[in-house]
Amino acid sequence: MRKVLIVGAGQAGLMLALGLQSRGYEVTVVSDRTAEEIRTGRVLSTQCMFGKALAHERDLGLNLWDDRAPRVDGLGVSVAGPDGSRPIDWVGHLDAPAQSVDQRVKMAAWLDLFTGRGGNLVVHPVSVSDLDWYAGRYDLVLLAAGKGPLAGMFDRDPARSPYDKPMRSLAVAYVEGLAPRPEHDFPAVRCNLVPGVGELFVMPALTLSGPCDIFFFEGVPGGPLDAFQGVREPEAHLELTLALMKQFVPWEYERAANGVQLADEGATLAGRYAPTVRKPVVELASGGLVLGVADVVVANDPITGQGSNNAAKCAAGYLAAIEARGTQPFDRAWMEQTFEDFWSVVAPVTKWTNAMLAPPPPHVLNLLGAAGQLQPVADRFANGFDEPADFESWFYAEEKANAYLASH
Missing domain, CATH: 3.30.9.40 (D-Amino Acid Oxidase; Chain A, domain 2)
Incomplete structure (x- = not known):
């Protein structure tokens, strides 16, 4: 039985932990808080999740609030x-x-579900030296604590990070x-x-x-x-x-x-925080490797509401990649390819989010205005929150925007 350590008990970390647990892996989650401390703490985000991301939760049987959460x-x-x-x-x-769904509600419930199914939970703040110790005892170490100091171990990727400040x-x-x-x-x-x-x-x-x-x-x-x-x-x-x-x-x-x-x-x-894409792998002093998860490696500004959606997609992609790896080692090449596969999904999200942080060009203002007159334009914009890759064909370039509006 392969042993996986996940540091962080958020959307991506717990989805991945529960998914791996259901597939027979021996999973340990390290969290700096218990489920009760999460439940009684401060709110964590706004976490509006759209259809494709919610489908990943449903695939794992984690959609526990469909009958209670407002549509x-x-x-x-x-x-x-x-x-x-x-x-x-x-x-x-x-x-x-x-x-x-308030992440205090969701993460506390998922953490209880994980431990109730026999998962190993370690409640303790994690240092770099802790990671080094863990790396020698697990087949795979994943860091899913995106807002914590450990994310700073991962080098910023300047080619994919146009902003260097909030x-x-x-x-x-x-x-x-x-x-x-x-x-x-x-x-x-x-x-x-x-x-x-x-x-x-x-x-x-x-x-x-x-x-x-x-x-x-x-x-x-x-x-x-x-x-x-x-x-x-x-x-x-x-x-x-x-x-x-x-x-x-x-x-x-x-x-x-x-x-x-x-x-x-x-x-x-x-x-506040600076939108940042980071290199996905850190090598520890012992030679052990850590793979970054979700907003550890792709932290977009929340202006487009994609953080939890990206996290769910990351968990689904990493879960499939881990399962497909079988008994082969989780080496650097596998880690980097696993991240690149995730990046191919969220690169359109990052492009769109970064565009929305800048003043809108005239053709985007025209699109926003046209959506008030043309319901199909409004509907397409709304559904771009579920599939941001669609914006490439009609939103960024003036000629594509004009051609799209002319078609209506």
């Missing part, structure tokens, strides 16, 4: 005008529903009591673009207490939405969020003005 049937875009109006405002229909300041609040949206009758993620200032996403989700909504600001550094550093108290975080909504997206504030409250004491999060 997300569409994705809409509003562009704020200088007078508080919305010159662009539309909603596209998703071909397959999306969902957002491009947005991030602020999240899970709330209850948001009034229903009046202008459409199906649940959707709404992306509100404020030119030169940033973005506000509003999405339905499932949290510890049940259905909720998530406010997610992406602020241009140094701008008015870049205001959450130093805000420690959750209520102060919410108060600032509402004030900024009132100023920049008053149509969203109208829904929140009466009775919105935080879902719990851990319902806020703020931070």
Whole structure:
């Protein structure tokens, strides 16, 4: 029985652990927190997952919240005008529903499932020397703790990383009591673009207490939405969020003005990081190798909501590659090829995400405007969140965009 060590208990690490466990591997997960500590901690992300990523969860029988999580049937875009109006405002229909499940709920449940099935859980912060010790005792060591300091062991790939600093300041609040949206009758993620200032996403989700909504600001550094550093108290975080909504997206504030409250004491999060693609393999002092997983090696800005989707796709790809390897060694060549196969899936995600961080060129503004008049354009844009590779054929190049619009 081959022995696999996975450091990190997030979307990719636990999907991979549970998948390998179901296939007879001896799996150890190292986490810096217990399931209960995850469950009672701060929120971790916004994690809206689309059809293809959710299918990977279902393939492993890990879709434990389909009957409870609010359906997300569409994705809409509003562009704020200088007078508080919305010159662009539309909603596209998703071909397959999306969902957002608070990772405190999901990861705690998956960790309990892993240990309940006999998996070995080690609760301990991991150092580089720990990894060196583990590498001599396992057939394969995987690092899936993307936001931790160990990710810094992996060298940045400058050819695939156009940004070397954070491009947005991030602020999240899970709330209850948001009034229903009046202008459409199906649940959707709404992306509100404020030119030169940033973005506000509003999405339905499932949290510890049940259905909720998530406010997610992406602020241009140094701008008015870049205001959450130093805000420690959750209520102060919410108060600032509402004030900024009132100023920049008053149509969203109208829904929140009466009775919105935080879902719990851990319902806020703020931070920033530079979008980075890293080299996938680290060689330790002993000669042992570590393969990076998901956002350890491909950390995109969350402006396109792809982090959990990439993680699920990474887990599915790595699982297939490990199983196909049989009894052959997990050497550097295999690790690098396994990552390249993952990169072929997420390279379109990275291209699209990096494009969305830059000011939109005129032809993209034309596309966004046309989506308000042409439902097929709105629907195609929405479904690009599930299959970002589709943007290549109609979104980036002006001539392709013009030809696509002319076809309608």
